[in-house]
Amino acid sequence: MISDPDVVGLLYLVAIVCFVVSLRFLSSPKHARRGNWVGGLGMVIAIATTLALDGISNWGLIAAGGVIGAIVGVVGARTVKMTAMPQMVALFNGVGGGAAALIALSEFHVAVEGSLAGDEIVSIVLSALIGSISFSGSLVAFAKLQELMSGRPIVFSGQNLFNSAILLGAAALGVALVAGVDTEWALIALIALALLFGVMFVLPIGGADMPVVISLLNAFTGLAASATGFVLDSTVLIVAGALVGAAGTLLTLLMAKAMNRSVANVVFGAFGQVQAGAGAARVDDGRTVRATTPEDVAVQLSFARKVIIVPGYGLAVAQAQHDVRQLAELLEEKGIDVAYAIHPVAGRMPGHMNVLLAEANVPYDQLKEMDEINPEFPQTDVALVIGANDVVNPAARSDPASPIYGMPILDVDKSASVIVMKRSMAPGFAGIDNELFLDPTTTMLFGNAKDSIVKLIAAVKAT
Structure with missing residues (x-):
C-alpha cells in the first residue's frame, strides 16, 4: 500500500x-x-x-x-467493426456520464446528514446533472447511429419550451440541494429530469450533425468526470476530466465551424429534415442525371493522370474501404496519381473517414484534409465520390437559400470529370437535393458501393 x-x-x-x-x-x-x-x-x-x-x-x-x-x-x-465505431464511441461516452451520476448519488447517500461541505454538494449536483444528460443523450445518439430509430430530427410544437422547462426544473432542484435541502429524493428527481432532458436534447438533432453532438456529449462527460473528481478528492480525475471536457469543447467548435454553423443552430435548429421535393432530381432548367457503367468509369480512371477519391458515409455503410484501397493500388500501378479528400465532418464522427481508411492500410500521406486538397481539384482528371453527399454539394457556395449555404465543401465540381457512386437519388443527411448530380461533368454509378467498386476493379484490370 x-x-x-x-x-x-x-x-x-x-x-x-x-x-x-x-x-x-x-x-x-x-x-x-x-x-x-x-x-x-x-x-x-x-x-x-x-x-x-x-x-x-x-x-x-x-x-x-x-x-x-x-x-x-x-x-x-x-x-465491433470500424464502420460501427461512432456507435461504440457514443455508447462508451454515455457509460462514463452514467458512472459520474451514480458516484454522485452514492456519495450523497452515504454522507452523514449535514456533513457535506458547500463545494462538495455543488460538485455532486453538477456531476449528477451533467453525467445524466450525457448518459441518456449518448444512448439516443447510439440509437440514431445504429438506426434503431430515425436519424432524422424528431421535433414537435413547443419542443424548445418543453426542454427549457425540464432543464429549469432540474436546475431548481440543484439550487435547493446546494441551499441545504438534505433529502435524497431531490437528487433522484434531479437525475430523472436530467435523463429526460438528455433524451429530448438529442432527439431534434439529425444525422448530419452527429459529429458535433458526439463531440459535445464527450465534453459533457469530461465535465461530469471532473466534477466527480472534486467529489472524490481525486486530482487525477479532475485533470483527466478537464482534459476531456476541453478537447471535446474545442472539437465541437471546430466541427461547427467546418459546417459554417453555430453550436446553438446545431442543437436547436433541427437540421436535416427532408425538404419538399428533395428526393427527386430537378429538371426545370433542362438538366438531367446521367447514369454510367463500371466499364465506362474504368476507362476514365485508367486514362487519367490524377484521381481524387472522396469517401463518405456510403463507403462506411458498404464496408468498401479495403476494396477502395485495392482500386487505388491498381491505378497507381498504371502511373496514376491517387489521393483521398477528407472533409472534417464526413461520416458520423470526427475523423471517421481517417480511421476507416487507416484500418484498410491506406498510406497516411494520401489522406489530405479539405484545405490541402481543394486547390488540387482544378488539376484533377477524375474525382471519384463514394457515398458522400452534402460535403460535395455546390449549393453551399452558390445558393443563399440552401440550408448548407456557407458550409466549406470539397470542390469536386472543379474537376474535369466527376463520378458519383450512390445507391439512389435519395438526399443526404441535410435532406436537400445535390446540385452536383445535375452538373454536365457528373455521371452517376448507381448501386452498393462495395459491389460497384468490385466491378470497377475487374474492369480496370481488363482495360
Missing part, C-alpha cells in the same frame, strides 16, 4: 503527463496508435495508484467490476 502523499502525487503527475502526451499524438492519424498506447499507460498508472492507496476495501466488488469491464472492453474492441 502507498501511504506517502508525495509518491501518490508523483504517480498521478506521471499519469496526467501521459494523458496530455496522448492527446498530442491523437491529433495526427500517423501517431494516433501511439497516442492510444500512451493514454492507456497513463490510465493503468492512475488505476494502480488509486487501488494501492490506504483505506481501499471491497476488493471483491472491485475485482468483479474490473473483470466485467475488461471483458466488455476487449470484446467490443475486437468485434
